[in-house]
Amino acid sequence: MTCMISSINPSIKMVAVLIPGILLGLTYDVFTPLLYLMFILVVTFTMTDIPITRWLKLFSPFLILASGFAWTTMLYANQTFSGGETLFSFWIFEVTAGSVQTGISVGLRSLCFGALSLMFILTTDSTKLMLSFMQQCKLSPKITYGILAGYRFLPIFQHELQIIRQAHRIRGVTREQGIKGRVNQFRRYAIPLLANGIRKAERVAIAMESKGFTGDPDRTHYRKMVARKRDWLFFVLMIGVLMTVFALSYHLGYLKIFGRQF
């Protein structure tokens, strides 16, 4: 049972995470996103083996971001979203019950996005994701392997940046001051880095083609990615609970879509 989410087909997992993310954008009440956030947390901690401390560390930036969103929305909410009595006011801002509610809702919604994407990122292997895109979503092999080839260059870029820095130092190029100096410095790093990257892109493409890579979609696969019943079960779980939360919220009279109560 532990870590069952990491064995879910990556493409299906991605859609199962994206759809709630899109649909939650409709809601402007506190109840709906809060309930779904609790569901995501339950799924995260029962069906994966991510250590809580690690998760908290990665989740804390989302807390800051979400409170920023909530605060902004609270202060600047427009008339449709800021009904109700004035709770407090300072400087030029007047904070009403309605705007507090909208603010908290927007904050909770972005926490939902954050929790969903963490659940996805921490349980998904990059290469498997690309292979699944190719085998389930019919992404062309040319693009799939093209992306993977480019992605593999990342560690080399770090190394190269170091080399450029050392090359500058050995030739006595010092850090420049002022805006013009900064621009110059940016150019001195960015252009060689990109130029080397492009050279490598060309070389790796020629190497792939010379070894017989044609990009033909009709090919065999060493690692087969499949969509099984349990992958679809996970999909149904994520979307089903979202629908249930919407229905429950509607039933209890909380549901608010674009500031309109239902």
Next chain:
Amino acid sequence: MTNQWKLKEIVLMSILGVVFGVIYLAFFLVGEGLRNVLAPFGLAPFGYEVIYGVWFIVSIMAAYILRKPGVAFTAELIAGVVEVLLGSAAGPGLLLSAAIQGAGAELVFALTGWKDYRLRILVLSGMSAAVVSFAWHLYSAGMIALAPWLIVSTLAVRIISAALISGVLGKWLSDQLAKTGVLRGYALGKELQRKRKYETA
């Protein structure tokens, strides 16, 4: 569409995606910093908007270098995929916003029939990406709940940022790259070579 692209062009888009994927991630921190600096003045919502053009630069550069239909859209999407592969915490949602930004940039190139790559078209393309991505944010980030003056002014800042950073800076970076000669195998480099030949002849 993908059959018209050579493998080296796709790897080039991916490499641009890797380089700018890292830059994009770094700019989230810059945006957050700007946000905190502006917050005491009550201008926190502008923090990200000032630098928003950075997020469209791959579209513009790839389209300007490769000059083929669908490149602006695909390049941005690939940058999004690379960001996800790098393990960006923003996750799958990035793919969606990348696709939307790319579509915005592609729109302008499509209107010119993928023939015109002058500076004004690149700037327009960046602005179009800004507008389309803004429409998406109105929905997804709940910005529609904000006061109208704030919505209009953040949109204006984003458009200006896109015009300058993705349009002007994107073209400048690509031109500088072409000068080094590494783009000889791609449309922009070939054009530069033709021009040089013409000048010397």
